[in-house]
Amino acid sequence: MSSRLKDVAALAGVSTRTVSNVVSGSASVAEETRARVQAALDELGYRPNVAARNLRAGRTGLIGLAIPELYSPYFGELASLIVHAARDRSWTVVIDQTFGDPEAERRLLDGDGGRLVDGLIISPWALGPEELTDRSRDVPVVLLGERQPQGLADRVAVDNVLAAEEATAHLLASGRRRIAAIGLQPHLRNETARQRLEGYRKALRGAGLEPDAALEQPVTTLHRKDGAAAMTALLDAGARPDAVFAFTDELALGALHIAHERGMSVPEDLAVVGFDGIEDGQYANPPLTTVVPDKRQIAERALQCLADRIYSPASTVAPLDIVVPHRLDVRASSGRRTG
Amino acid sequence: MSSRLKDVAALAGVSTRTVSNVVSGSASVAEETRARVQAALDELGYRPNVAARNLRAGRTGLIGLAIPELYSPYFGELASLIVHAARDRSWTVVIDQTFGDPEAERRLLDGDGGRLVDGLIISPWALGPEELTDRSRDVPVVLLGERQPQGLADRVAVDNVLAAEEATAHLLASGRRRIAAIGLQPHLRNETARQRLEGYRKALRGAGLEPDAALEQPVTTLHRKDGAAAMTALLDAGARPDAVFAFTDELALGALHIAHERGMSVPEDLAVVGFDGIEDGQYANPPLTTVVPDKRQIAERALQCLADRIYSPASTVAPLDIVVPHRLDVRASSGRRTG
Structure with a gap:
């Protein structure tokens, strides 16, 4: 291991002692130096003895990942990337599904009586950011998706307004004028859906169209069955959409299914666009146009935020x-x- | 809580002291009595103070779930059910993806230096049952899927041979004669795939057909892209299948995609059947015929096995x-x- 430390030290242009201080999480290293050493550690793929380091620092080596639903392909893919990237940092991930249950989110933070995790990545549905980031818990939190203007915690997300726009x-560029939006969740504090609706309306107004409430179809959850129900409702209400922008790929695939059932040609009679870039969409008939967030980067940046907060709390x-x-x-x- | 204990005792026809002994995991209760009390506890939805109980018994309240891949819809749905059912038992689930990496499976068993989990549910890919169930670890293990004739640990699975048959x-009953099998993984110790191939061949022979090696198409992993590659290979090799039995729904959806691309009608030119009963299949065009394992029961029975081993180790x-x-x-x- 000492030769490895030497390699890292040489690359970072510091002493092995400084590398050792960074690895052990000592606060005595200047931030700029620490960043340089961390870059060298990353580049050389150095894997310190994290178990020993955690033990000294009173850490568990566990990080929590709280997502609304594990059986959603988007969260499944994202969780897979986070677990994978966490392993590179010798972290074990404790995953919990919240289902919008505030107790589940609290439990992940608290463990059973004692602190379970060293940090938490959460895609919140239930708890507000105030409770999630309560400083008395002393657990660093990274939020996925939700914007929270108070700046209470690190946050990693795509620009949902821009992407939806x-x-x-x-x-609009392909000649559609009656574009339905499927995915609003008025019963939840779903900030992501709100932002996607905002981007959708912005694009319509940019093209001189006034958003039509009859084309904005709410849903209960974000799965295929909800997309199918929303599409059915739109058609039965006589909304006559010529396109659908669905806020998730699963909703889009459900809408696509109903279009086929009703004998509509896709994309001739109805164009369909989803959001999430899940693998399923590539194999749909026809393959699904989608907004693809860089999930690998979401995972990597979220873990980097946690690492910075955990190992450099000062x-x-x-x-x-x-x-x-x-x-x-x-x-x-x-x-x-073409018609 | 005492009135609740009294209710349970009355229903089970035992003393509150006996209920208390069962709840605290004491070994002094006869198996038959324990089962009766457990049934009463389940029926009344009694939730004991598990944190205190764990603390006394030196347990962590964590159970491990090791699955090959989190982004597979089948494992996503199954993990979701297990996490949900575990919550009813006040367990927190630590999920890890093994990706066929033996180190990942070992780590889940061992934690970082100390024992992390009270029990482990694993769908093994990497470690053999001998290592998984090494008694020196003292962690109860439940195996999903793999048959292991030595009877080293509890195992929960569907009858894969019968289901494939x-x-x-x-x-065959719908008039198909050139039925391709997609999903063999000759490079892995995938016992499940082997069993499904056995059932497929058994049905063919039962109909007086000899299995044709040209129709048995191996795959690398079990995702849509592999199903698409396998279907392409079958068609390009001139195997002329009139049906496909794919060992997972994802493989089936990949095959379906290629059939569409090649202008084949489904089911007229090619019938397609998958395995797993994932939600995606219902919304495919056309909707996918599939073997549906009772995933809720897999989750429930696996947890029950773990609970029995953890709380009644004697x-x-x-x-x-x-x-x-x-x-x-x-x-x-x-x-x-129809043709």
């Missing part, structure tokens, strides 16, 4: 608002209108 | 081999041949 603009950096990239993958479900 | 017989019941029910959901992807 681009998806809707893509449909640093008083203000909560970060990290925006990760997204792209629009255009596939056959939203081809140009 | 039924799925293939269904295709009981010397031999390892159980629990077979949970399955059914074949026939949908449009395998309709009767």
